[in-house]
Amino acid sequence: MYEILSSIMKYIFITIIYLFIYGIIRLIYLDISSMGAKGKHGMKKGKNLPYIKLINRREDLGFKVEETYTLDGNMELGRSNKNDIVIKDPYVSGKHVRFTVHDGRTSMQDLNSTNGSFVNGERLGRDPVYLRDGDKIHIGQMDFLYVEN
Amino acid sequence: MLIASYKRPVSLVVLADILAFGLLFFYREPHDFYILGAGLLIITLIAGTYLFIVKKELGDEYLFLIVSMLASVGFIMIYRLNRGLGFKQIVWFSGGIVLFFLSYFIYIRIKIWNKLMYAYAFASFGLFLVTLVFGSNIKGSTNWIVIKGFSFQPSELIKILFIFTLACYLTHSEQIFLNALTLKLKQIKIKGRIALMAIVYMFMGFLVMQRDWGTALLFFIIYITMMYVFDADMKFLLLNVIIAALGGTAGYFALYHIRVRVVTWLNPWADIAGKGYQITQSLFAIGSGGFFGTGLGMGRPDYIPEVTTDFIFSAICEEMGIFGGVAVILLYFLLAYRGIKIVLKTGDTFKKAVALGITCMFGFQTFIIIGGVIKLIPLTGITLPFISYGGSSLTTSFIQLGILEAVSREGGQDEGSISDEGR
Numbered sequence: 001m002y003e004i005l006s007s008i009m010k011y012i013f014i015t016i017i018y019l020f021i022y023g024i025i026r027l028i029y030l031d032i033s034s035m036g037a038k039g040k041h042g043m044k045k046g047k048n049l050p051y052i053k054l055i056n057r058r059e060d061l062g063f064k065v066e067e068t069y070t071l072d073g074n075m076e077l078g079r080s081n082k083n084d085i086v087i088k089d090p091y092v093s094g095k096h097v098r099f100t101v102h103d104g105r106t107s108m109q110d111l112n113s114t115n116g117s118f119v120n121g122e123r124l125g126r127d128p129v130y131l132r133d134g135d136k137i138h139i140g141q142m143d144f145l146y147v148e149n
Numbered sequence: 150m151l152i153a154s155y156k157r158p159v160s161l162v163v164l165a166d167i168l169a170f171g172l173l174f175f176y177r178e179p180h181d182f183y184i185l186g187a188g189l190l191i192i193t194l195i196a197g198t199y200l201f202i203v204k205k206e207l208g209d210e211y212l213f214l215i216v217s218m219l220a221s222v223g224f225i226m227i228y229r230l231n232r233g234l235g236f237k238q239i240v241w242f243s244g245g246i247v248l249f250f251l252s253y254f255i256y257i258r259i260k261i262w263n264k265l266m267y268a269y270a271f272a273s274f275g276l277f278l279v280t281l282v283f284g285s286n287i288k289g290s291t292n293w294i295v296i297k298g299f300s301f302q303p304s305e306l307i308k309i310l311f312i313f314t315l316a317c318y319l320t321h322s323e324q325i326f327l328n329a330l331t332l333k334l335k336q337i338k339i340k341g342r343i344a345l346m347a348i349v350y351m352f353m354g355f356l357v358m359q360r361d362w363g364t365a366l367l368f369f370i371i372y373i374t375m376m377y378v379f380d381a382d383m384k385f386l387l388l389n390v391i392i393a394a395l396g397g398t399a400g401y402f403a404l405y406h407i408r409v410r411v412v413t414w415l416n417p418w419a420d421i422a423g424k425g426y427q428i429t430q431s432l433f434a435i436g437s438g439g440f441f442g443t444g445l446g447m448g449r450p451d452y453i454p455e456v457t458t459d460f461i462f463s464a465i466c467e468e469m470g471i472f473g474g475v476a477v478i479l480l481y482f483l484l485a486y487r488g489i490k491i492v493l494k495t496g497d498t499f500k501k502a503v504a505l506g507i508t509c510m511f512g513f514q515t516f517i518i519i520g521g522v523i524k525l526i527p528l529t530g531i532t533l534p535f536i537s538y539g540g541s542s543l544t545t546s547f548i549q550l551g552i553l554e555a556v557s558r559e560g561g562q563d564e565g566s567i568s569d570e571g572r
Contacts, residue, residue, distance in 0.1 A: 005172060010468075010469060024215065
């Protein structure tokens, strides 16, 4: 009886240990890609471009997202790969929101997304709004901070 | 409700423990109800500590996760080998968690760790002397102090003091040299280094006197690594390596002990029944496990001497298979990775040095003992951190982990300022 139990258990146990290792390596992968993102951001920072910074802990989100996204010109954020900023958050629409940087001011326009976009807790209508330094942006499951240099 | 998924590694540790302790319940006849209680305690401790670390944001959360998985494998194996030691190990683990938090908070509270170099060195030498005078000889090494039936190994505590001594030197090398401040700067540096070398070799000398070769080797590797990282002077490193090589060769010819180790490493089969017994039994055990092992409780790891301490890795390989053994090694890799990450994140040199020292301690200790039992390098008896049975070893490892955790929190706090430096 014990022999059978033990023989079955050894496979289960090894599977669990490897799943655990996979889980940790996955988190480490997210970690390393964040270090790369920081470097990229550091290079672009010389131009004094505005950027949005993730407030959530990246590990709590189940998808790949970078720590910061630098905004420049017209940029669309969404789940589909055609966007400039692609985030595979299930609560983000295919085309979700557009950021436009013009004359040193950034405007943000919701592209008729299902779950909406929020600035400082208020849901955006159809018209673009201008962002100010320190604004809190909520998209899908993520919270960003808008930073101007 | 707990959902076991790879996205939440803590639930996998809990699941693994539930299954393993459940299996252990059926292992002995009559069924052992105490092990269920002990299992419940362990699971509560692991989950509670993890949640506490995450909720209170005490720093890196993966360190504890990885260690809890390693320790779980450890209990399971030790209980299966020896019921009494298994329960003792569970007690040590509980004590270790208390010490983990204690060392965490004490380390954060006290700000003068980097100015006490002489205190660390003298405390270590004091401990060494006490061990030499009052120590008892257990299993060939005079490195145990027995007080009223309670025995502990001061060399485990000295490991921490050694790291702190090195870190102090690397932060404030002038500390070592109080009387000759009038000398030119370059000379001070050279002399300070030589003085440090003398201190390090004194540490190693004491260990050699206790016949604790493994720990002496460990200290030397850590010393070299730290000097390489913080003070990369190839000539000086080469000098150290040459001295060590000469010392090793002299030891080989002068001491029977070391010669036996090397001979059994080169060819253990020549004397299977005698000198090569340990290592050959270990190799038989690893070989008989195959890919998935014989299953818990179905192999015969009890043929290996010292199976609960030095040779526990062979027992894991026999009963959980080569996959289990590789998993353990991978877990240590991840632990070392997290440690190095903390070192990179931290700005302060002293904290960097302490974190690096602790990470190296875990990493090299694992390498030396696993390398020894699989006959990759000559066997020297030291414990496998967090897995091997041993109160001193487990609790000291937890103190080190607490310090590493404390460093990781402080490193995380000034993360912003580091990224501004344009790494």
